[in-house]
Amino acid sequence: MFSLTVRRHFMIAHSLPREAFGPAQGLHGATFVAEVTFRRRALNEDAIVLDIGAAGSMIEEVLAGLNYRNLDDHPDFAGKLSTTEALAQYIAGAVADRLREDTDGRELAGLDVTLRENPDAWASYALEFDRD
């Protein structure tokens, strides 16, 4: 299995209104580093998993919908907790949607999104693609 990872960052504000989150129940900001790993069983005819530039553009498109937003007001997170884990799942789903629109992208085996909150804490979500 081959993999390619491309990294970008984005900034958000949000609150996590559950007792478990202590001071983070209040509105606070976060700068996340998003690492998206694309997995592929066999390289394409250009001997790559995916073009790095194309992968970066795809990630930027997805993150543009989150960057500088207060996620408490974002319709996709209405009634949901925008935890690092939930954000990783959301980004993975949105990147997967874009890959499905691309003939070569449909050949991928899956992807992983790792979101780093800070150098000591991160969360990941893995998606395996069904092949019919």
Ligand SMILES: Nc1nc2c(c(=O)[nH]1)N=C([C@H](O)[C@H](O)COP(=O)(O)OP(=O)(O)OP(=O)(O)O)CN2
């Ligand atoms: N599993 C997760 N735990 C926490 C998340 C998360 O997304 N997933 N998020 C937060 C807060 O948003 C923030 O990032 C950190 O809050 P904070 O209370 O400052 O940090 P800690 O929980 O590490 O420290 P405490 O000692 O509990 O205050 C929190 N947790």
